Amino acid sequence: MDKPMSNLGFKMMSFAFKVRDFFKPRRKVIAEVGIKQGDHVLDYGCGPGSYLKATADLVGPEGKVYALDIHPHAIRKVQKLASKNRLDNVETILSDCRTDLPSGSIDVVLLYDTFHALTKPDEALSELYRVLKAGGILSFSDHHLTNDEIIYGVTVSSLFELATRGDRTYSFQKA
Numbered sequence: 001m002d003k004p005m006s007n008l009g010f011k012m013m014s015f016a017f018k019v020r021d022f023f024k025p026r027r028k029v030i031a032e033v034g035i036k037q038g039d040h041v042l043d044y045g046c047g048p049g050s051y052l053k054a055t056a057d058l059v060g061p062e063g064k065v066y067a068l069d070i071h072p073h074a075i076r077k078v079q080k081l082a083s084k085n086r087l088d089n090v091e092t093i094l095s096d097c098r099t100d101l102p103s104g105s106i107d108v109v110l111l112y113d114t115f116h117a118l119t120k121p122d123e124a125l126s127e128l129y130r131v132l133k134a135g136g137i138l139s140f141s142d143h144h145l146t147n148d149e150i151i152y153g154v155t156v157s158s159l160f161e162l163a164t165r166g167d168r169t170y171s172f173q174k175a
């Protein structure tokens with residue numbers, strides 16, 4: 001079982017992301033994915049919620065954003081952000097892997113800057129495979145990994161295949 005980082009580590013990361021998001025707004029990243037109104041999106045390893053507002057706006061009132069993280073601080077931050085911005089289409093999930101979402105219920109998974117931190121990436125990928133609809137997208141980025149590590153890491157289990165590569169993200173599809 002993975003363990004959450006220290007509370008101080010989480011605070012420092014959240015501050016670093018504030019700076020990152022100011023200079024490089026996350027809306028530009030999300031724009032590559034093709035999220036539509038009504039989509040159900042799972043943000044796996046949501047952290048302090050950098051992608052939350054942009055994603056919730058894109059899916060609209062008919063859609064849903066599930067923000068999952070292992071760290072209780074992340075869940076609290078996202079809940080505060082959702083309530084401050086009146087994002088009624090957001091739900092949080094405190095977990096290190098299992099989502100408890102129904103199989104085939106998710107249109108898009110965001111897996112950003114999190115894969116490198118997983119001690120059991122295969123278990124996470126199996127869970128993401130299970131919850132994604134046929135044709136669903138696993139949108140991926142991780143600046144800790146090389147291009148080859150990303151493609152190998154996600155496709156080695158044969159659950160996903162590379163669909164497209166954008167400037168900032170990779171889109172994998174259920175194989």
Ligand SMILES: C[S@@+](CC[C@H](N)C(=O)[O-])C[C@H]1O[C@@H](n2cnc3c(N)ncnc32)[C@H](O)[C@@H]1O
Pocket residue numbers: 002004005013017044045046047048050051068069070071074095096097111112113114117118119
């Ligand atoms: C570097 S942050 C990325 C946050 C966000 N995706 C972003 O790019 O702004 C990685 C996040 O993954 C979470 N995390 C690490 N291992 C996890 C696991 N096994 N299950 C769920 N979340 C995990 C951490 O708590 C942290 O919030």
